[in-house]
Amino acid sequence: MTAPLDKIRNFSIIAHIDHGKSTLADRLIQHTGGLTAREMSEQVLDNMEIERERGITIKAQTVRLDYKGHVLNLMDTPGHVDFAYEVSRSLAACEGALLVVDAAQGVEAQTLANVYQSIEHDHEIIPVINKVDLPAAEPERVKQQIEDIIGISTEHAVLASAKSGLGIEAVLDAIVALIPPPKGDATAPLKAMLVDSWYDPYLGVVILVRVIDGSLRKGQEITFMAQGTKHLVDRVGCFRPKIEQLDALGPGEIGFITAQIKEVAQTNVGDTITDTKKPTTTALPGFKTVQPVVFCGLFPTDAADFEKLRDSLGKLRLNDASFSFETESSAALGFGFRCGFLGLLHLEIIQERLTREYDLDLITTAPSVVYKLLLRDGTSKELHNPADMPDPSTIELIEEPWIEATIFVPDEYLGSLLKLCQDRRGIQKNLTYVGGRAQIVYELPLNEVVFDFYDRLKSISRGYASFDYHQIGHREGDLVKMTIMVNSEVVDALSMIVHRDAAEARGRHMCERMKDLIPRHLFKIPVQAAIGGKVIARETIAAMRKDVTAKCYGGDISRKKKLLDKQKEGKKRMRQYGNVDIPQEAFIAALRMGDAN
Amino acid sequence: MNAPPDESLALYVHWPFCVSKCPYCDFNSHVRAHIDEPAWRDALLADLAAEHQVTGPRRVHSIFFGGGTPSLMAPATVGAILSAAARLWSVDEGCEITLEANPSSVEAARFAGFAAAGVNRVSLGLQALDDAALKVLGRPHDVATGLAALDVAQAHFPRVSFDLIYDRPGHTVAAWEAELTRALAFGTEHLSLYQLTIEAGTRFAVEHAAGRLRTPDAETSADLFDLTQAMTEAAGLPAYETSNHGLPSRHNLSYWTYADYVGVGPGAHGRRGGVATVRHRKPENWLAAMAAGDGIVETQALPPATRATEALLMGLRLTEGIDRAVFAQRTGVALADAVDGAAVARLADLGLIEDDAAGLRLTRAGRPLVNAVLREIA
Numbered sequence: 001m002t003a004p005l006d007k008i009r010n011f012s013i014i015a016h017i018d019h020g021k022s023t024l025a026d027r028l029i030q031h032t033g034g035l036t037a038r039e040m041s042e043q044v045l046d047n048m049e050i051e052r053e054r055g056i057t058i059k060a061q062t063v064r065l066d067y068k069g070h071v072l073n074l075m076d077t078p079g080h081v082d083f084a085y086e087v088s089r090s091l092a093a094c095e096g097a098l099l100v101v102d103a104a105q106g107v108e109a110q111t112l113a114n115v116y117q118s119i120e121h122d123h124e125i126i127p128v129i130n131k132v133d134l135p136a137a138e139p140e141r142v143k144q145q146i147e148d149i150i151g152i153s154t155e156h157a158v159l160a161s162a163k164s165g166l167g168i169e170a171v172l173d174a175i176v177a178l179i180p181p182p183k184g185d186a187t188a189p190l191k192a193m194l195v196d197s198w199y200d201p202y203l204g205v206v207i208l209v210r211v212i213d214g215s216l217r218k219g220q221e222i223t224f225m226a227q228g229t230k231h232l233v234d235r236v237g238c239f240r241p242k243i244e245q246l247d248a249l250g251p252g253e254i255g256f257i258t259a260q261i262k263e264v265a266q267t268n269v270g271d272t273i274t275d276t277k278k279p280t281t282t283a284l285p286g287f288k289t290v291q292p293v294v295f296c297g298l299f300p301t302d303a304a305d306f307e308k309l310r311d312s313l314g315k316l317r318l319n320d321a322s323f324s325f326e327t328e329s330s331a332a333l334g335f336g337f338r339c340g341f342l343g344l345l346h347l348e349i350i351q352e353r354l355t356r357e358y359d360l361d362l363i364t365t366a367p368s369v370v371y372k373l374l375l376r377d378g379t380s381k382e383l384h385n386p387a388d389m390p391d392p393s394t395i396e397l398i399e400e401p402w403i404e405a406t407i408f409v410p411d412e413y414l415g416s417l418l419k420l421c422q423d424r425r426g427i428q429k430n431l432t433y434v435g436g437r438a439q440i441v442y443e444l445p446l447n448e449v450v451f452d453f454y455d456r457l458k459s460i461s462r463g464y465a466s467f468d469y470h471q472i473g474h475r476e477g478d479l480v481k482m483t484i485m486v487n488s489e490v491v492d493a494l495s496m497i498v499h500r501d502a503a504e505a506r507g508r509h510m511c512e513r514m515k516d517l518i519p520r521h522l523f524k525i526p527v528q529a530a531i532g533g534k535v536i537a538r539e540t541i542a543a544m545r546k547d548v549t550a551k552c553y554g555g556d557i558s559r560k561k562k563l564l565d566k567q568k569e570g571k572k573r574m575r576q577y578g579n580v581d582i583p584q585e586a587f588i589a590a591l592r593m594g595d596a597n
Numbered sequence: 598m599n600a601p602p603d604e605s606l607a608l609y610v611h612w613p614f615c616v617s618k619c620p621y622c623d624f625n626s627h628v629r630a631h632i633d634e635p636a637w638r639d640a641l642l643a644d645l646a647a648e649h650q651v652t653g654p655r656r657v658h659s660i661f662f663g664g665g666t667p668s669l670m671a672p673a674t675v676g677a678i679l680s681a682a683a684r685l686w687s688v689d690e691g692c693e694i695t696l697e698a699n700p701s702s703v704e705a706a707r708f709a710g711f712a713a714a715g716v717n718r719v720s721l722g723l724q725a726l727d728d729a730a731l732k733v734l735g736r737p738h739d740v741a742t743g744l745a746a747l748d749v750a751q752a753h754f755p756r757v758s759f760d761l762i763y764d765r766p767g768h769t770v771a772a773w774e775a776e777l778t779r780a781l782a783f784g785t786e787h788l789s790l791y792q793l794t795i796e797a798g799t800r801f802a803v804e805h806a807a808g809r810l811r812t813p814d815a816e817t818s819a820d821l822f823d824l825t826q827a828m829t830e831a832a833g834l835p836a837y838e839t840s841n842h843g844l845p846s847r848h849n850l851s852y853w854t855y856a857d858y859v860g861v862g863p864g865a866h867g868r869r870g871g872v873a874t875v876r877h878r879k880p881e882n883w884l885a886a887m888a889a890g891d892g893i894v895e896t897q898a899l900p901p902a903t904r905a906t907e908a909l910l911m912g913l914r915l916t917e918g919i920d921r922a923v924f925a926q927r928t929g930v931a932l933a934d935a936v937d938g939a940a941v942a943r944l945a946d947l948g949l950i951e952d953d954a955a956g957l958r959l960t961r962a963g964r965p966l967v968n969a970v971l972r973e974i975a
Contacts, residue, residue, distance in 0.1 A: 552914060
């Protein structure tokens with residue numbers, strides 16, 4: 001038995017990190033009896049350790065709530081721009097949204113991007129001014145901000161404090177009253193959207209679906225229209241948030257299915273699910289396969305961990321088909337993987353999970369973006385790794401990806417922030433003031449952002465600036481490959497593609513960093529940055545002058561020998577280039593540009 | 598392959614007690630209010646006898662009393678140990694018999710007694726010719742007392758050496774030049790000139806880690822080392838080992854050429870017949886173990902590869918380097934097999950090492966880099 005359409009409300013929650021999205025979700029669950037107080041652990045929906053720590057959602061989660069005879073489906077969407085496509089599919093599965101804004105902090109850049117997406121989906125948006133019981137709360141000012149910046153009415157805004165439970169009932173009532181019920185045809189052929197999927201060790205791949213027309217039931221043979229594959233449904237259900245098995249999901253409903261699928265790579269977000277025997281004629285619009293935009297090399301610190309790294313990446317990919325990996329070898333770092341990610345946060349999350357959950361020590365090479373090369377012979381190619389850059393004489397032109405960035409920043413940091421954007425080849429598109437804050441819109445080359453833009457932004461603004469971006473296509477750029485040579489040998493892991501105008505400064509910085517990071521050797525070591533054959537920066541590491549144990553008698557020779565053995569062991573862990581031992585910390589530190597430029 | 602039994606032995610006797618513990622010292626030294634000297638003497642005699650059981654009849658070419666502070670021993674105790682050694686082994690005519698001494702007036706008063714007991718070489722712990730520096734180093738004597746003790750030593754012993762510690766906190770090239778000039782003028786046949794090393798487990802290590810003790814930077818430290826080499830060469834006391842200058846100590850050469858040596862007393866190490874010995878470090882534990890029959894805490898037969906590495910890291914400290922034939926004889930490994938030939942060739946190209954038919958030795962440029970060289974070639 002499925003719920004009648006007019007009793008269903010599907011909604012998502014839009015909020016900036018820390019504005020209380022998860023706490024609000026928890027309260028809604030608790031209030032509607034989904035879990036007893038005893039079963040509630042903080043932030044039920046964020047399952048992964050990393051999600052909890054960072055306060056972000058990586059995979060879409062959903063929970064079905066019963067409230068005054070209605071079925072409310074709460075969709076918790078990934079909160080970060082790296083997962084923009086997943087966000088858009090989650091939003092497409094809803095008819096409305098709660099816009100949660102912190103009563104003290106106000107609207108942030110990231111909130112803005114998601115709320116605009118929600119508006120594009122023609123959602124009914126209910127503002128929820130959260131944390132109104134904080135001393136610094138200014139609900140009226142925040143309401144005004146929402147009307148001014150976002151341009152939506154705050155007539156039905158709810159004042160709430162998710163933490164203390166204030167206004168929860170009002171939020172639920174507003175959902176029932178204001179968000180329109182879904183439309184759909186129970187008698188039409190099955191048409192459902194694949195919203196998200198993840199790997200569960202007991203159930204296999206779990207697929208989150210929103211049914212548009214028809215119904216999904218156990219035992220049904222279904223087809224993924226874009227993928228062109230067929231599967232037999234073996235479970236249908238919903239989350240409350242505990243799993244509840246159902247006979248079927250009808251039009252307008254959100255729930256899950258399992259169909260004995262082993263890998264999430266077989267399930268594409270946005271795909272249309274239909275009945276194999278009685279298929280729909282039109283697939284849902286908006287399907288696309290997501291492409292990685294940021295690439296980097298991941299190498300095990302200990303070469304013996306290569307297979308373990310391969311296994312771990314494979315396991316992570318079971319649950320996250322949006323990153324890619326293929327083997328790569330570097331003279332400096334040995335064997336590792338070239339990995340592609342949806343963005344920098346995505347990269348960091350994968351790297352952190354490998355370190356934490358799989359106990360791997362990793363070296364991450366400089367992140368790179370995807371360049372498009374047009375060669376003189378008329379062919380074109382995509383470049384994911386600076387090491388694969390062809391001979392410049394064969395290149396007609398290079399295009400690099402650009403983004404449009406929206407930044408909110410308190411007035412006092414605006415000057416430094418504008419300088420940062422200018423230094424990173426930014427083009428200012430807009431600058432407006434709202435209250436004490438500026439909203440600036442810049443077009444920026446993505447390769448200037450992947451380095452350390454976000455860290456710089458945060459440090460310049462003491463953490464107060466917020467930042468969001470979306471890609472706006474490739475543009476031609478005067479880009480060159482810069483190599484770093486140590487003792488006249490190219491260190492492949494340190495090669496990078498940079499704009500010609502920035503090359504000298506960055507090259508000088510890299511040489512200075514390496515000079516500090518490489519210990520003195522028995523001979524002097526030139527460290528050079530070069531473009532093609534031309535050296536653009538140079539530093540010299542002086543030869544070591546003295547390394548001697550003053551006192552060494554018969555006494556304890558074994559102790560001296562142990563010390564020597566230990567030092568030789570340490571030497572083995574370094575990477576050798578032209579007889580120079582480079583400590584691994586040097587690679588990591590050099591690539592973390594820190595206060596570059 | 599063990600050292601041939603007809604090779605002579607070096608004999609080391611450890612006296613673990615000091616009046617006070619110096620903040621830089623990580624040697625096996627201990628401060629005790631009461632020392633039952635006859636008991637310690639008897640235990641040392643028993644330890645010698647036990648070693649003799651293992652070595653059998655061998656010639657002895659050197660005897661060294663180290664510590665701790667062996668000049669705190671009664672001359673009669675020293676005499677008893679030397680008599681026992683002479684009974685047990687065949688002590689060479691003109692055997693080098695060294696005793697480490699603190700330059701206090703109390704100890705200087707015993708120098709005649711030590712000489713009468715048979716000591717013919719003394720190594721005096723002057724450490725600095727600067728009262729402020731002596732204070733920092735935690736030494737109980739001042740410069741005047743130290744030099745008075747040096748006078749007494751030169752009057753009683755045919756061979757005298759003294760120790761100085763340089764590269765001290767705040768040490769400058771100019772100050773060390775003046776200090777070393779003065780030291781060289783005393784006309785001793787031998788000098789031990791050590792750069793201050795911050796050793797783990799010492800009070801200096803704690804102070805250093807806390808940032809309260811600052812040693813000279815790497816450049817100054819290298820300048821000080823270079824100056825030391827130049828000045829001692831000019832004065833006719835060139836380095837024959839990293840920190841030792843002048844007429845070599847036969848005893849210490851035994852260590853650096855990997856000859857057999859017997860070590861008795863608390864914490865003493867020995868290498869004889871390819872076997873490494875370690876004795877109980879804490880004096881009371883050693884004494885108790887001796888009463889039960891044996892002061893040894895560990896005996897380990899060293900495989901040839903280990904002996905080769907040990908011989909390499911000791912031998913490269915010598916200015917004359919490693920003698921190919923002696924090395925093979927004492928370790929059972931050919932010198933060429935004990936080193937990474939490619940690394941040696943590379944370092945030879947850099948002018949840091951010389952590799953020829955006679956053996957392997959560091960050049961003047963390579964000697965201050967002995968640890969780094971060993972990391973490359975060992």
